[in-house]
Amino acid sequence: NAGVMQNPRHLVRRRGQEARLRCSPMKGHSHVYWYRQLPEEGLKFMVYLQKENIIDESGMPKERFSAEFPKEGPSILRIQQVVRGDSAAYFCASSPRNEDAEQYFGPGTRLTVT
């Protein structure tokens, strides 16, 4: 039973480019959460999705960031026109249900903006 998968593991982008981060949840999990972690800091909630629906995006910046979780395929976190401040580790987590359920994290994507 494969765990949560994320790719790429490392991503380097120049300022102004787009970054696309992918997350495949654990088998049987239909709830996906994205978190951002700056160096030496905790994890900050960004967005919560179920298949084809954004449930809570209260932690997502209003501009340049978007997320989706299509019926088929992985969840995608998209950052347009990246800036240096976007450099961070982005983790996704998946869960089997939405109420008080354990979340399992992927290995993260480390985004570096040069």
Next chain:
Amino acid sequence: GENVEQHPSTLSVQEGDSAVIKCTYSDSASNYFPWYKQELGKRPQLIIDIRSNVGEKKDQRIAVTLNKTAKHFSLHITETQPEDSAVYFCAASKKLTFGTGTRLTIIP
């Protein structure tokens, strides 16, 4: 929204001794309180969790206690070992508001 505070930020413990990390939360509607362990450059790993209908939960050397009235919960690690060295995060509620982390160092 939820606000979670975690103390201490760093903790050094002699191998074999116990370590205690404490968290407080603000939203009385929160019902789920997990603890994660994160080693350098790795993903957070769920080590134990507790739900609001339970006051204490134990798994081998790890235990978590919850006081809903006071809105705080604690992680207890007994008989600490070098491999327990990591950053530990508490969290509360469904979309997981995390504490700021505790860097635990076990001194051999």
